[in-house]
Amino acid sequence: MIMELHIDEKRLLKIFQDNNREEFDLNELERFMPKEKILRVSLWLKGKGLAETEEKVKKIVKVINEEDFPERKIAKYLKQQNKNEIEIKNLKDILPKEEINAALGAIKRKGIAKIEKGKIIFDNLDYEDVEEEVLKKIKEYKYFDNFSEEEKKIIEILKKRGYVDFDEEKEIKIKLTEKGKEFIKEPIEIEGEITQLTRDIIISGKWKKAYIRPYDVKVPTKPVYPAKIHPLTRIIREVKEILLAMGFKEVKSPIVETEFWNFDMLFEPQDHPAREMQDTFFLKYPKVGDISEDLLDKVREVHERCWKYKFDENVSKRLILRTHTTASSIRYLASLSDDEKNKPHKVFCIDRVFRNEAIDYKHLPEFYQCEGIIMDDNVNFNNLIGVLKEFLNRLGFEKVRFRPAYFPFTEPSLEAEVYLEGKGWLEILGAGIFRPEVLDPIGIKKPVLAWGIGFSRLAMLRCGLTDIRDLHKNDLDWLKRV
Numbered sequence: 001m002i003m004e005l006h007i008d009e010k011r012l013l014k015i016f017q018d019n020n021r022e023e024f025d026l027n028e029l030e031r032f033m034p035k036e037k038i039l040r041v042s043l044w045l046k047g048k049g050l051a052e053t054e055e056k057v058k059k060i061v062k063v064i065n066e067e068d069f070p071e072r073k074i075a076k077y078l079k080q081q082n083k084n085e086i087e088i089k090n091l092k093d094i095l096p097k098e099e100i101n102a103a104l105g106a107i108k109r110k111g112i113a114k115i116e117k118g119k120i121i122f123d124n125l126d127y128e129d130v131e132e133e134v135l136k137k138i139k140e141y142k143y144f145d146n147f148s149e150e151e152k153k154i155i156e157i158l159k160k161r162g163y164v165d166f167d168e169e170k171e172i173k174i175k176l177t178e179k180g181k182e183f184i185k186e187p188i189e190i191e192g193e194i195t196q197l198t199r200d201i202i203i204s205g206k207w208k209k210a211y212i213r214p215y216d217v218k219v220p221t222k223p224v225y226p227a228k229i230h231p232l233t234r235i236i237r238e239v240k241e242i243l244l245a246m247g248f249k250e251v252k253s254p255i256v257e258t259e260f261w262n263f264d265m266l267f268e269p270q271d272h273p274a275r276e277m278q279d280t281f282f283l284k285y286p287k288v289g290d291i292s293e294d295l296l297d298k299v300r301e302v303h304e305r306c307w308k309y310k311f312d313e314n315v316s317k318r319l320i321l322r323t324h325t326t327a328s329s330i331r332y333l334a335s336l337s338d339d340e341k342n343k344p345h346k347v348f349c350i351d352r353v354f355r356n357e358a359i360d361y362k363h364l365p366e367f368y369q370c371e372g373i374i375m376d377d378n379v380n381f382n383n384l385i386g387v388l389k390e391f392l393n394r395l396g397f398e399k400v401r402f403r404p405a406y407f408p409f410t411e412p413s414l415e416a417e418v419y420l421e422g423k424g425w426l427e428i429l430g431a432g433i434f435r436p437e438v439l440d441p442i443g444i445k446k447p448v449l450a451w452g453i454g455f456s457r458l459a460m461l462r463c464g465l466t467d468i469r470d471l472h473k474n475d476l477d478w479l480k481r482v
């Protein structure tokens with residue numbers, strides 16, 4: 001029987017031959033060849049009908065709690081105290097509450113001590129305990145099947161008591177087929193084989209005599225994961241591309257912001273609940289920032305006239321971590337020169353915002369928002385809906401609907417929802433037309449459409465996550481796949 005075998009196939013077969021064996025565990029072979037290679041080569045041999053592999057799943061037991069049993073803790077305590085009995089009501093001084101019942105149960109079950117008149121009385125504080133012996137043994141022999149029937153019952157008890165748990169281990173066997181057994185009856189010679197052509201081999205003409213094995217591109221190999229960009233960054237870039245293609249320009253503004261720009265300029269009254277400690281992060285040092293007196297007076301006038309309260313500029317000056325990117329939009333509008341105010345503008349900002357929220361599956365104190373504004377003659381609510389539809393469609397949401405909403409700085413306002421298969425309608429963005437109370441103090445006459453989208457929420461939907469914390473966990477397995 002003449003068969004073209006790769007040098008590694010011959011090597012592997014020779015191990016069977018030299019050891020006079022017909023099968024091996026993968027682990028046993030590992031001292032001859034790396035595991036990856038054995039698996040690859042045995043697949044080749046399988047293709048040639050010389051060997052086969054067999055996979056077995058083995059149940060293993062492992063110790064998950066190394067502490068003494070509560071009953072042993074009692075015995076050790078008494079020994080130390082030179083006593084042999086204890087009142088049950090005093091057990092709480094040596095054991096955590098949840099262990100007391102377990103200890104009493106175990107003492108009765110195993111007959112370690114007598115329980116009489118509210119007392120536990122030991123004859124022998126150094127009693128022997130099979131459960132402890134089995135636990136010790138588990139550390140040496142992990143396979144469940146290595147234990148006797150008696151021991152297996154004890155293992156089940158230990159599992160119930162929370163001291164051990166089961167797991168599985170895969171065992172791979174490599175066996176010769178009849179054809180393989182036949183094959184190793186003949187001596188196996190391992191002669192030179194060329195796997196890599198070198199200049200020397202070509203020039204010297206050695207290649208003419210040597211065996212050059214052809215590539216087999218179908219051979220299974222280990223997956224390779226190239227470096228890649230974090231999914232959140234990828235989505236941010238993608239959204240930027242979409243907005244740039246829709247004619248928007250990117251703007252930025254400070255993360256540390258005054259309440260003035262974050263709230264006052266947006267016509268949020270100073271007693272608005274969003275402005276309190278439990279919702280917003282305030283800076284410890286420095287506590288206050290500068291604002292233009294001129295603008296401050298105009299905003300004060302609007303607030304006092306419309307909201308009817310005493311505006312306090314000390315509140316305006318307080319420094320916070322901005323709570324929304326609408327602060328960027330209004331800063332941009334306020335920065336326009338008179339000349340620029342006569343031109344149309346489309347800008348967006350994607351950046352981090354902060355809210356003092358308890359962390360859970362859908363809230364993080366720090367997250368991303370994407371905000372956009374369109375300022376032009378004659379733009380109206382219909383245009384806003386049109387642009388948002390277009391934007392959400394380009395983001396991959398096909399079904400979109402709108403409903404009325406309220407924001408202090410826009411009128412009318414709306415909320416957009418997108419439809420997700422299996423999840424239903426999900427609220428995804430807020431939008432509206434800036435109120436005159438917002439635009440008047442900065443002298444803007446044209447209508448301004450504005451919208452803001454909770455960006456981490458979007459990233460979550462796009463990555464198929466149900467817990468927003470997973471986005472920042474840096475779980476390598478997930479990052480490789482996503």
Ligand SMILES: N[C@@H](Cc1ccccc1)C(=O)O
Nearest residue numbers: 324326430431432450451452
């Ligand atoms: N800033 C609002 C969203 C919004 C932006 C622009 C206009 C209307 C609403 C929020 O954080 O929820």
